[in-house]
Amino acid sequence: MMPWLIGRSRHRPLRPAVELQRATLVNVKLKWTKDRTLDSVVSRERHLRPVLHLIERISADSSGQSPAQELSPRRHHSEVSTFMRRFPSVFYETFSSRTGGPWFALTNAACLLRQRELRLLCQMESDFVDRLRRLLMMSVDRALPLGTIDQLRWDMGLPSCYQRSLVPRYPTFFDLIQPPGDERVWMKLVSWDTRLAVSELQRSRAAQVSEEGEEKCLAFPVRFPRGFGLKKKCMEWLHEWQTLPYTSPYADASGLDPRTDVSEKRNVGVFHELLHLTLGKKTERKNVSNLRKALSLPQKFTKVFERHPGIFYLSQKMGTQTVVLREAYGAGRELLYKHPLIDIRDEYLALMKDSWTTRRSDERADECTCV
Incomplete structure (x- = not known):
């Protein structure tokens, strides 16, 4: 951590170069450096999402079990069966002579965990509603297509049927509309809530002022990975950029010139807040x-991820790019603050990991039988 990057309690007088920064976008490029710790944050959830999708499908069936061919219509049932057999601690396989194919049910451990997850979703409903409201409050027209929200649903912890069950x-708070000439269904914010229109950066600054009794520069926490070399020119630019005015992602930014560093700081603030709305403080770049x-946002807006590697990390794992908020993970791969739903997902991961132990034990037993 470099304390001077976080800003100073008193600003020094602006030099002409700083005034120029306020009018133009400084062309500074910072190198991408691999961060194995944050890469592991992304890769450890490789199979979690499809496993939870299958758990949800099975638990929704009144019989408590489902045929493989109905669990994932987009894939052949043999692929689904092969995938589920990799996790015997989660899925229990049976055979139906009537359908002539495999059926799957949840193990007792998975069943109990699913029940806890459902109870938690009910208990935390107001939290998920607030996250959805804040997402809509960040948009210009206070409305987003359902398809766009769906891309962020998993990361924000929204239930799969939120359009029917939550809205x-x-x-x-919410209304579903279909604008004239648009085939898409949109979700529109009905009422504005000033209480929610405060970014996480502003909340943390308010807490600092309250504890320390003095005003601090509204700068983003910056943390570079070990071995990251920052040239003097880049250090100076980054420090001056941190002292520029901060525009809340909930405020009207129509008066900002997109060709300025002030506008870029607003763009960084938008993604900083967006990642805070996610449970794991990360999401795929394509989302x-x-x-x-x-x-x-301006054209090529995602370039802020490359220009600010001390704030965001772009992981290349799993054949895609995932944006991770560095400050949320501190120096390790565990979140500094874990949402209760993340704790449940971690328990699912542990259960999935148990499957490897179970499979190795079964393989050793088969070898002994053969001998």
């Missing part, structure tokens, strides 16, 4: 590709 219960117009 109708809050008519004072934000449809948010440019909705969040009033």
Whole structure:
């Protein structure tokens, strides 16, 4: 951690170069450095999402079991069966003579964990509703297509059927509309809440002021990985950039010139807040590709991830790019603050990991039988 990057309590007088920064976007490029710790944060969840999708499908069946061919219509049932057999601690396989194919049910451990997850989703409903409201409040028209929200659903912890189960219960917050000439269904914010229109960066600054009794520069926490070399020119630019005015992602930014560093700081603030709305403080880069117009962002807006590697990390794991908020993970791969749903997902991961032990034990037993 480099304390001077976080800003100073008193600003020094602006030099002409700083005034120029306020008018133009400084062309500074910082190198990408591999971060194995944050890469492991991404890769350890490789199979978690499809496993939880299958658990949800099975638990929704009144019989508590489902045929493989109905669990994932987009894939051949043999692929689904092969995948589920990799996790015997999660899925229990049976055979139906009537259908002539494998059926799957949840193990007792998976069943109990699913019940706890469902209870938690009910208990934390107001939290997920607030996250959804804040996402809509960040958009220019206070509305987003359902398809765009769906891309962030998993990361924000929203239930899969939120359009049918969550939205109708809050008519004072949400409305589903279909604009003329648009085939898409949009979710629109019905009422604005000033209490929610405060970014996480502003909340943390307010806490610092309250504890220390003095005003601090509203700068982003920056942490570079070990061995990251920062040239003097880049250090000076980054420090001056941190002292530029901060525009809340919930504020009207139509008056900002997109060709300035001040505007770029607003763009960084938008993604900083967006990642804070996710449970794991990360999301795939492609998930934000449809948010440019909705969040009033410039062309090639995702380049801020490369220009600010001390704030964001771009992981290349699993054949895609995942944006991770560095500050959320501190020096390790564990979140500094874990949402209760993340704790449940970690327990699913542990259960999936147990499957490897179970499979090795079965393989050793088969070898002994053969001998």
